[in-house]
Amino acid sequence: MSLRIVVTVKYVPDATGDRHFADDLTVDRDDVDGLLSELDEYAVEQALQIAESSDDEVEVTVLTVGPEDAKDALRKALSMGADKAIHVEDDDLHGTDAIGTSLVLAKAIEKAGFDLVVSGMASTDGTAGIVPALVAERLGVAQVTLLSEVAVADGAVSGRRDGDAASERLSAALPAVVSVTDQSGEARYPSFKGIMAAKKKPVQAWDLSDLGIEAGEVGLEGAWTKVEAAAERPARTAGTIVKDEGEGGKQLAEFLAGQKFI
Template sequence: MTLRIVVCVKYVPVATGDRRFADDKTTDRESVDGLLSELDEYAVEQALRIAEASGDAAVTALTVAPDDAQDALRKALSMGVDQAVHVNDDDIHGTDAIGTSLILAKAIEQTGFDLVVCGMASTDGTMGVLPALLAERLGVPQATLLSEIAIEGDTVTGRRDGDAATEQLRAVLPAVVSVTDRSGEPRYPTFKGIMAAKKKKMRSLDLDDLGLDAAEVGLSGAWTKVEAVATRPPRTVGTIVKDEGEGGRQLATFLAEQKFV
C-alpha cells in the first residue's frame, strides 16, 4: 500500500529584505521577495528520504498562501516532491496560526495522508505551534522537533534532542511530525529535477473547495492580531573611545554608566 506523505511548506519573505507591516497590520508580502522557508526545506528533505526508504510512497507539498507561493511549491517539486496543493483565496488574508491549521487540516483530509511532515517553525512568524495544532485538528498523534525520523511498519519513530536529555519518540500512523534543522541537509534541486517539476501536477483549492466559511479564517476569524506597530528607530552614532593610556578605564566607565556591568 502506497505511503501517503504530506509536507507542509510556507512561502516567507526573504530574511535580508526590508520586512514591514502593511496598513492593516498584517505582514507586507508585496514589497519584498519571498521564498520557500528554509526550515521547511528540512521537512521536504525528510519526507523525500522516508519515501525513498519506503520504495512505495507519494509525497505531496501543501501550502496556504497567495499567488506568489507557487514559487515555494515549485522549489519543493524540483527537489523531488511528486505533486503540490496550493490553497489560495483572498479571504485567507490575515489568517493566524489557528486559522491556518484549520485550512491545512481540511486540505490534508481531502488529499488523504498517512504522515504529515512540518518544519520546526516558519522563518517569519517563528511560532512553532502549527504541527501541534494540526495534529489536534486531524485527531492523530504528534512527534515534534525530531532530529532523526524513520518509518517502521505502521509506526513513525524519531529522536528529539533537548538541552539536558535525548528522547526517543514513537507514534502509530497516521501522525504529524516536525523536524529540526539538525535532521539532515536539504538536497539541491538538480537541472533534471527543475525540468521535471514543470510537468508535475499542482492542484489549486479555495475555501469553497474545503467547505470553509470566510468568517472562520482571515482577519475576521483570527484569534490573535497586531494592535500597534512602530518603526524601529535609526541607529545612533556609537561612542568612540581613543586609547591614550586610559582606554580601559574609559570603557569600563561607559559600560557602568549604561548598566551593562
C-alpha cells in the same frame, strides 16, 4: 502497500529584505521578495528520504496556504523531488493567524488523504512553532514533534528528540504528524533535472469553498490574535568612540557599566 506523505510548507518574506507592515498591520508581501521557508526545506528533505528508503510505494505531496506567489515555494519543493503539490489560495485568507492556518491545513490534508504529515519546526517569519501540534489536534492523530531524526517502519513513525540535557526516542502509530528540526539533515539542492521535471508536476489549486470553510473562520475577521500597533525600527545612531590616551580601559569599563553590560 502505499504511504501518503503530506509536507506542509510556507512561502515567507525574505529575511534579508526590507520588510514593512501594511495599513492593516499585516506584513506587506508586495514590498519584499518571498521564498520557501528554510526550516520547511528540512521537512521536504526528510519526506524524500523516507520515500527513498521505503520498499513501499510512497507519494510525497507538498501543501501550502498563501497568495499566488506561494507557488514559488511549491516549485522549489517539487524540484527537490516531491511528486505533486496543493496550493490553497483565497482572498479571504488575508490576515489569517496560526489558529486559522491550522484549520485550513487540516481540511486540505483530510481532502488530499494522508498517512504521515511532515512539517518544519517553525516558520522563519512567525517562528511560533505551534502549527504542527494544532494540525495534529484538528486531525485527531498523534504528534511527534521537534525530531532531529525520523523514520517510518511497520506502520509507525519514530525518531529522536534532542533536549538540552538528554535525548528521547519517540514513536507513534500512523497516521501521525511530525515536525523536524534543522538538525535532521541538510536539505538537498535541486538539480537542473529536478527543476525541469518540476515544471511538469501537477499543482492543484483549492480555495475555501473547496475545503468547506467559511470566510469568517479565517482571515483578519476570524483571527484569534492580532497586531495592535507597530512602528518603524529606529535608525541606527553613531556609536560611542573611545580614544585611548591612557584612560581607554577605564572609559570602556564605565561605558559598559552604564549600559548595564557589566
